[in-house]
């Protein structure tokens with residue numbers, strides 16, 4: 001675990017230095033605020049771990065790693081505006097604490113700052129790193145658009161939903177690993193294995209997240225159990241149920257039916273889920289993606305001890321999220 005702790009501390013130290021440099025500049029205050037709210041720092045960890053798998057020289061991967069965390073936080077800031085979310089990591093969102101315009105502008109500044117850090121990548125790696133970063137950022141946008149489109153539809157398929165997660169969440173994890181692998185000097189084949197590993201892992205984690213929102217232990221997840229059901233949210237659970245639901249069941253799931261209390265609605269939707277076996281479906285699907293991820297890691301051309309850190313991070317995330 002020592003390596004993970006060292007990487008975490010390094011990321012924290014670099015982010016603190018970045019915030020110190022931002023100083024008290026008005027549009028950068030929200031940038032420092034969101035970065036100091038915490039977060040698991042998964043993306044920069046993936047970049048460092050991927051680089052570390054191929055080289056002993058970690059330093060060239062540090063700025064790109066920090067750039068990815070800043071980009072991630074920028075997407076959260078704008079996502080919170082679009083979702084009208086009051087809280088982020090348990091604290092007021094930027095648009096609540098300041099206002100919507102500040103959150104838009106500071107988010108924009110953050111995206112530019114991410115680019116300022118990415119271009120510090122050493123010159124021979126810069127073209128493929130920049131290309132990966134740009135492709136990833138554009139795909140994240142597409143994923144966000146799909147997610148918004150899905151909220152108004154009742155005919156979203158499981159495959160479409162998984163494609164949305166791939167774009168909205170997984171490609172940034174994949175991009176983070178690929179960038180680390182490029183900087184570490186990995187072959188294109190190994191870059192692809194690591195990219196595919198992160199894609200599958202991201203999908204499996206998101207599906208588990210959906211599952212736990214309905215079937216998890218609220219004390220462990222820190223979320224209201226059944227929150228997605230009450231918000232009529234499209235998740236793999238509701239999508240799978242809608243595939244089979246009667247007109248009455250459909251109304252209940254999409255929020256068009258009346259109910260006595262929140263508990264009553266959650267219980268009735270869970271009955272529909274049980275009828276169509278959706279919990280088992282989601283568990284099997286998440287398990288399949290998890291297995292695929294491990295197979296991709298297996299296929300890497302490096303010795304097992306070099307994969308250790310990556311596997312430890314997966315275990316740590318499982319503990320925090322499962």
Ligand code: GRG
Nearest residue numbers: 039040041075076078079137140141144168169
């Ligand atoms: C790409 C130009 C451009 C715009 C962004 C707003 C937007 C368009 C995209 C939203 C993308 C988004 C919010 C994806 C959700 C990803 C996700 C799973 C967030 C939670 O990640 P964690 O659990 O969070 O790693 P922490 O708090 O640990 O950092």
